[in-house]
Amino acid sequence: MSASSTPQPAAPSSVRRRYAIVGLGSRHELYQDGIEKAHAATAQLVGLCDVNAGRVELARRRSAKNGATVPPGYLAADFGRMLTEAKPDTVIVTTVDATHHDYLIRAMEAGCDVITEKPMTTDAEKCRRVLATQRRTGRCCRVAFNYRYAPPRSQVKDLLMSGVIGDVLSVDFHWLLNTHHGADYFRRWHSKKEHSGGLLVHKSTHHFDLVNWWLGAMPVSVMATGKREFYTAATARRMGLTGPHERCCTCPEKSQCGFALDLSASPSLKALYGDQEVHDGYFRDRCVFRDDIDIEDTMNALVTYDTGATLSYSLNTFNAWEGYTVAFNGTQGRIEHSMVESVYVNGTETVQGGIADGGVTIRVIPLRGEARTIVPWSAEGDHGGGDRLMLEDIFLPNPAVDKYIRAADERAGACSIAVGIAANHSLQTGAGVKVADLLPDLVRPDYAPMPSRTASLPMPGRTS
Ligand SMILES: NC(=O)c1ccc[n+]([C@@H]2O[C@H](COP(=O)([O-])OP(=O)(O)OC[C@H]3O[C@@H](n4cnc5c(N)ncnc54)[C@H](O)[C@@H]3O)[C@@H](O)[C@H]2O)c1
CATH class of the missing domain: 3.30.360.10 (Dihydrodipicolinate Reductase; domain 2)
Known part of the structure; x- marks a missing residue:
């Protein structure tokens, strides 16, 4: 991932900001590594939470590999207990999009700041609830627009x-x-x-x-x-397949299909998804031509x-x-x-x-x-270097004043x-x-000043 791989000397845990992460799939790795490597001097990971027990253990092993103190792991049903026991200052939400609001609201209600992956949530009602909770609690809610x-x-x-x-x-x-x-x-x-x-x-x-x-x-x-x-059954047939079938690893036509994903061929996909599907039935290689x-x-x-x-x-x-x-x-x-x-x-x-x-x-x-x-x-780095710069803006205790106001x-x-x-x-x-x-309660974000739309304009030169 894009965060520096050089571990930094850690400050005493009392002065490091305490983070917990909920949702331990591929995207969370950016934040875990950011906290435990590049920003270990000022940040520490104190809790890991997911619906999938296998991915919780995988993330804990990642902490060990990062040379960090291994944080306790919690199943999603114990998210509230994690807040009470691990006492994070900030909860990072990297779950499936439609579940973000639930964790954002519960964490802010418990007195934590929150950072959420995009999209903040998925429908108007959930959005109104996140906005109302932020207003009521006054907690800092950040959206990771890398x-x-x-x-x-x-x-x-x-x-x-x-x-x-x-x-x-x-x-x-x-x-x-x-x-x-x-x-x-x-x-x-x-x-x-x-x-x-x-x-x-x-x-x-x-x-x-x-x-x-x-x-x-x-x-x-x-x-x-x-x-x-x-991505339809009709396209599959036009490409000479008889499918769709359920998933690539059991597909009778996988050798003919240019869209087949072989989870076992990628050590990281296998470890994160293939090996963990026994816990929750989350299949990472479902057919892209499915009717549902x-x-x-x-x-x-x-x-x-x-x-x-x-x-x-x-x-x-x-x-x-x-x-x-x-x-x-x-x-x-x-x-x-x-x-x-x-x-x-x-x-x-x-x-x-x-x-x-x-x-x-x-x-x-x-x-x-x-x-x-x-x-x-x-x-340099993932997403055109954006991921690394965003992490610095998030995790550095005193980030430089940003004239573009990129923090969202x-x-x-x-x-x-x-x-x-x-x-x-x-x-x-x-x-x-x-x-x-x-969304009647949308409020204008802080934007950097733009040119005035009423200032006088120079007349362009005449077309010869
Ligand atoms: N900013 C970016 O460029 C970028 C890139 C990739 C993903 N994302 C975002 O990151 C988030 C995660 O995406 P991903 O690619 O890691 O997906 P993923 O499927 O790899 O991981 C999702 C994780 O959430 C867990 N989960 C699902 N429901 C849960 C629940 N109710 N409670 C707790 N855990 C739950 C799953 O078990 C899984 O470990 C998404 O919101 C996605 O939009 C952002």
Whole structure:
């Protein structure tokens, strides 16, 4: 993972901040290693909790490997006991999306601060409850929007703040997942809206948060379309299969299927999921063409913002290319930015379609004159270096003042899922949805100052 592997000398436990983690799947490893390695001087892990007894033990063994004191493990039914016995200052929630709210609410009620993985939660009612609990308890609720920290995205924020293209009037944002990464959402809990909220919540929460934060704006209304047309039984048949079948490891057609995932071939997938399924029946390798999948694989949304800006957004999950393109159309010009992302599901870090320009491009095109290609900022580590920078912002006791205000709280968490939740409602009714009708108590997050939309504008030079 991206956190430094060099253990730091630990301060006395009395001055280190106490963390507990609930949800011990793949994502939790970032936080466990962050606490027990790079940030061991100021942080300590005092409790580990999951529904799956096998993953609790695996995480405890990870602590031993990290050279840290092995924290006590708790089953999910004993989460309350963990809070009482382990006395964490902060609870980190990395469970299945639809269960985040329950742990956030119980931890804040018990006097803990909380950090939650995205999405903060999956529907409007749960979101209202998280917001109300935070207001009542006054606890700090942080949402881990690591995408904001990827250097090129911070650089785009910097350009927008500089006013180089004036006021942003519209945004075109298109995110593509290839058939390694994209397919993975159709194999497991993400494939059911009751667990993930669908990809307009689970995945797009990153993208809608980026737009909210880039523009410093609040979403007002959403109109969406969506369909599932690729990860279907019909596609399996068109590819010459007779399936769908239940899961890859027992599939009679696995040798012919280009989507088969062999858990036993990856030591980390086998240890984390294959070896632990006896405890809870969580199969990590379910067929991506199953009939019971109820999430979309192709999604579009039109969003309006309180600044007057509009967004045209799409998410495609079965592409030949993985990455995104975004363009900001402003009163003084246009910013274009694109990034190629790499595949990681099977441990294959290959990039389909190859990488040009180092995989990241940023251009500023004024209304008149030449376009400027900008050298992108970069950093090492997962999610474009964003994970490591976010961990520093979370775990360092006195992080540097951040002029981009990348740390996100429950207000930003709510504003981002508000778009996806409204999009889900729009899919059901076919009509546009006003965000305030679903989430009347949204509060504007702290945003860095953006160019004034009423300041006078220079007249562009005449077209010759
Ligand atoms: N920010 C990012 O880039 C990023 C990347 C990956 C995942 N995530 C988020 O991290 C979270 C975890 O994802 P993951 O990929 O690790 O999934 P995972 O399936 O690997 O792990 C989920 C874990 O939660 C446990 N769990 C399920 N229900 C539970 C409950 N009710 N109580 C306690 N534990 C429960 C499971 O047993 C499992 O160990 C999700 O919210 C996901 O959206 C974020």
